[in-house]
Amino acid sequence: MKAVSFAAPGGPEVLEYLDLPDPVPSPTQVVVAVRACGVCGHDSADRAGLTRVPLPAVLGHEIAGEVVAVGAGVRRFTVGDRVACKQFTTCTHCPACRSGDELTCPDKAFVYGGGAEYVALGQDALLAVPEHVAFADAAITSCTVGTCLQALDDVAAVRAGETVVVTGAGGGLGLHALQVAAALGARVVAVTSSPAKAPLLSAHGADDVVVTGSDLAARLTDLTGGTGPQVVLDNVGHPDVFNGCFRALAHRGRYVFTGQLQREKVSLYPAFVFGKEAVITGSSSTHASTFARAMDLVATGGVRPVHETFPLADAVAAHRAVDGRRVAGRAVLVP
Known part of the structure; x- marks a missing residue:
């Protein structure tokens, strides 16, 4: 698959458009064919080395697309489902997760990998996207x-x-x-x-x-x-x-x-x-319940997501536009 990766921190020029192996889902993951992936300030900070990201890395946590494969333990989604993800995966079974306050889960992990044609994502991070909601709109809804x-x-x-x-x-x-x-x-x-x-x-x-x-x-x-x-x-x-x-x-x-x-x-x-x-x-992020309410706002027209799209191959240009504050709303990469 094609993906945008970087091996050392720096400016947008460190991003490389290259071939990587297709992802394989774990038992609780699904593989999503990415149709849209937003670029936000967190991505810029990760790329610039202001945060600790295992390198090499494929950035991208504002993801929407179609399910193309599911792990053996996945029950919530099937192949062909339209989905979008929130910023974190969690364990789903600790007291915090069971109470709906999953952002304090000790196993909380930030989502990466959306800047590619395919990505494996934990099912707990995903939400079904209504048919009439565009992928670019859905991708940035949670974040x-x-x-x-x-x-x-x-x-x-x-x-x-x-x-x-x-x-x-x-x-x-x-x-x-x-x-x-x-x-x-x-x-x-x-x-x-x-x-x-x-x-x-x-x-x-x-x-x-x-x-x-x-x-x-x-x-x-x-x-x-x-x-x-x-x-x-x-x-x-x-x-x-x-x-x-x-x-x-x-x-x-x-x-x-x-x-x-x-x-x-x-x-x-x-x-x-x-x-x-x-x-x-x-306030730092989005609960799963808030993600669902946010998607309802988008689906009913209460909020109109604002974005500019770039081909995935032009990720360097997208990051330069974000760094230069030349984007209205979000930059969205489209494989």
Whole structure:
């Protein structure tokens, strides 16, 4: 099979389009013919050596395709099924997995291998894809829509009528977070560093757009009639963005981190936290139950996945576009 692999960390140029053996499923795996595989910031970090990945490696965890072979112990899927995967596999039988909190499973393992024509995946990571949902949409559903849904609904407990601020709103998570927040009934404020992205953000759920560089706290406070937003979903994790957004946060507001673009620390006085009775927390991934709800949102049109497609053979170009922030939403590789 054709695949995109790398043997040493570096820039996009380290990726090689080459031939690798076809995968063989273990008893609990299925082999999926990949029809689409997203490229996200985690892939860039893996490729650049910012994380520990056994090398050589085939990246890709945002995967959708068709089942072409099943292991002897697989009961949930058969050949021909349309499937997509979430970011992790787990053991399925420990107390955490049985309780539905599988992200704390001690055997949790990140998914790799989607940047190829075929990949073997654990059945527990897979979800059936409705016939009318495009593979490119399904591929990025867990990592973009699911991550945002978990952060906003499960962690921040957004209520209809609240104001939600989304930072890094023009990125792969941000464009989907806007839509998820709107689907939850929130008023949505997009924060971006690019004035040119304002029409795109408005088209994907933003009621207001605020460009960084001005007095961010004052702008957010003014937009909310002096009360401040009840929820901030921070995909950037930079002190300049955090300082303005947290200052504006409403009393008893919830500040949820979902990303960090640079190795910069944020700091604050504890008095600001207890004075607001604020909650500062994080959300990192997608439960299987959240993945299913996210797929329902996509299937019913509540969220429209945003992506640009590249042939698998052009993975270097896709990674360069992602690194240069030239992609609206997600880059998706298509074998």
